[in-house]
Amino acid sequence: MRIGILTGGGDVPGLNPCIKAVTTAAGEQGWEVLGFRRGWEGPLFCDPEDPQGNQKYLMRLDREAVRTIDRTGGTILHTTRTDPRRITEDKLPPFLKGRFVPSPDGTLDxxxxxxxxxxxxGIDVIVTIGGDGTLTYSAHLHRQGFNLISIPKTMDNDVFGTDYCIGFSTAVSRSVEHINSLRTSTGSHERIAVIELFGRNSGETALISSYLADADRALIAEVPFDVTRLAELVMVDRARNPSNYAIVVISEGARMLGGGVVRHGEADEHGRRRFGGIGQILGEEIARITGVDAISQSLGYLMRAGAPDALDQMVARSYGALAVQMIAEGRTGLMTVIRDGKYDIVPADTCLSGKRRVDVAALYDTDTYRPRIANIHGKAMFLN
Structure with a gap:
C-alpha cells in the first residue's frame, strides 16, 4: 500500500504533527508514504514522462524523516492555494499547456x-489536510472514483461538518496573548486599540479571542456594524477604564453597515484578492468621530506562527491516526471530524453540504457588539 499526503491552503500550527501521525501509523502497517509538496500544485506539476524532474514536488516520508517535525509549526510539505479545477493556461507547467479546453470563465480543469x-x-489512497478549498477539491476527486481521507484544518474553524479544525486553538491562544500585550501601549497613551484577526466568512476566532481576552467590543464577519454607534460605545468603555483606554477586536471579513468586505492587493492566479484592512479603516473612522487616537494592529500571520499548543497537537495526532485506521479498515471517501466531543468520520463531501458560521442568536449581542454566552449548559467545548 502506498499512501499520498499533502497540505493545502494557509498553514496552521498542527500540520506537522498530523503528517507525523499519518506517517508513523502507516509505517506500522508496513505501508509507504509519499508527500506531495506545495498542496495540489505538487501532483499538478508532476510529469509522468519525467520522473527525475518530479523529485522537487515529492518527498518520501518515513519515521526518520518525520521524527522531530511535530516540534515546529507550519508544514514540511509546504503549501499553496492551488485548485486543479480552476487553473489558467499561463499557470500550467510547460508540458501541460494546450492539453485542456477552457471553461467559459477561462479556467481549466x-x-x-x-x-x-x-x-x-502508485498512490492507493491520498490523505489531504486543508480547509474549504483543499477539501472541496478532495471531495471532487473522490467523486471521480479516487480513494482519499480528508482532514480539516483552519484557524477560522469554519469547515462544515466538524466541531473542530486543526489550528483553531493555537490561533485563539496567540490572539489572546497579543491582544493582552497590546493593552500596554494602548493604556500608556490612553488610546483605542483596533485589533484585526483573520476570519473571512466566520467570526468565531474573533468572537472567542475577544471573549477570553475580555476585549471591550468584538466585530464579527456575520454581523455588519454601525461605526457611529460603535464609536459611542467605545468612548463609554474608555471612560469606565481606570487607565482610560479601550480594546476593539475585529474579523478581517467584518463590514460596516452599507459597506462591503475590504480586500486589497492584486488578484492571485485564481482571481482572489486578499482580505484585510478593515481594522485600519475602522481605526481611522473611530479617531475621526471621537477625536481620540487609535492604534490599529493586524495580528495576521502571528496567529498562525510557531508551534501548536497541546490541544492542536492532540487533535492533529488523533486525526492522522484515525485517517490511517480508516484506510486499514478499507474505508475511504471520508473526512475526520469531532462531533459532540468525540472523534468521528463523515463522508468527504460533507464539507459541501453547508456553511459553518457563528450562531449569532446564541453567542453574540448585535446591539452591543459583544459576545453573549447566556447558556453554557450543553454547549461544545469552544461554545460553538
Whole structure:
C-alpha cells in the first residue's frame, strides 16, 4: 500500500504533527508514504514522462524523516492555494499547456492529469489536510472514483461538518496573548486599540479571542456594524477604564453597515484578492468621530506562527491516526471530524453540504457588539 499526503491552503500550527501521525501509523502497517509538496500544485506539476524532474514536488516520508517535525509549526510539505479545477493556461507547467479546453470563465480543469499522476506514482489512497478549498477539491476527486481521507484544518474553524479544525486553538491562544500585550501601549497613551484577526466568512476566532481576552467590543464577519454607534460605545468603555483606554477586536471579513468586505492587493492566479484592512479603516473612522487616537494592529500571520499548543497537537495526532485506521479498515471517501466531543468520520463531501458560521442568536449581542454566552449548559467545548 502506498499512501499520498499533502497540505493545502494557509498553514496552521498542527500540520506537522498530523503528517507525523499519518506517517508513523502507516509505517506500522508496513505501508509507504509519499508527500506531495506545495498542496495540489505538487501532483499538478508532476510529469509522468519525467520522473527525475518530479523529485522537487515529492518527498518520501518515513519515521526518520518525520521524527522531530511535530516540534515546529507550519508544514514540511509546504503549501499553496492551488485548485486543479480552476487553473489558467499561463499557470500550467510547460508540458501541460494546450492539453485542456477552457471553461467559459477561462479556467481549466486538470483533474484528468491529477488522476494520471496518482496512477503513475502508485498512490492507493491520498490523505489531504486543508480547509474549504483543499477539501472541496478532495471531495471532487473522490467523486471521480479516487480513494482519499480528508482532514480539516483552519484557524477560522469554519469547515462544515466538524466541531473542530486543526489550528483553531493555537490561533485563539496567540490572539489572546497579543491582544493582552497590546493593552500596554494602548493604556500608556490612553488610546483605542483596533485589533484585526483573520476570519473571512466566520467570526468565531474573533468572537472567542475577544471573549477570553475580555476585549471591550468584538466585530464579527456575520454581523455588519454601525461605526457611529460603535464609536459611542467605545468612548463609554474608555471612560469606565481606570487607565482610560479601550480594546476593539475585529474579523478581517467584518463590514460596516452599507459597506462591503475590504480586500486589497492584486488578484492571485485564481482571481482572489486578499482580505484585510478593515481594522485600519475602522481605526481611522473611530479617531475621526471621537477625536481620540487609535492604534490599529493586524495580528495576521502571528496567529498562525510557531508551534501548536497541546490541544492542536492532540487533535492533529488523533486525526492522522484515525485517517490511517480508516484506510486499514478499507474505508475511504471520508473526512475526520469531532462531533459532540468525540472523534468521528463523515463522508468527504460533507464539507459541501453547508456553511459553518457563528450562531449569532446564541453567542453574540448585535446591539452591543459583544459576545453573549447566556447558556453554557450543553454547549461544545469552544461554545460553538
Amino acid at each position: 486538470c483533474t484528468p492529469h491529477i488522476l494520471r499522476v496518482m496512477e503513475h506514482l
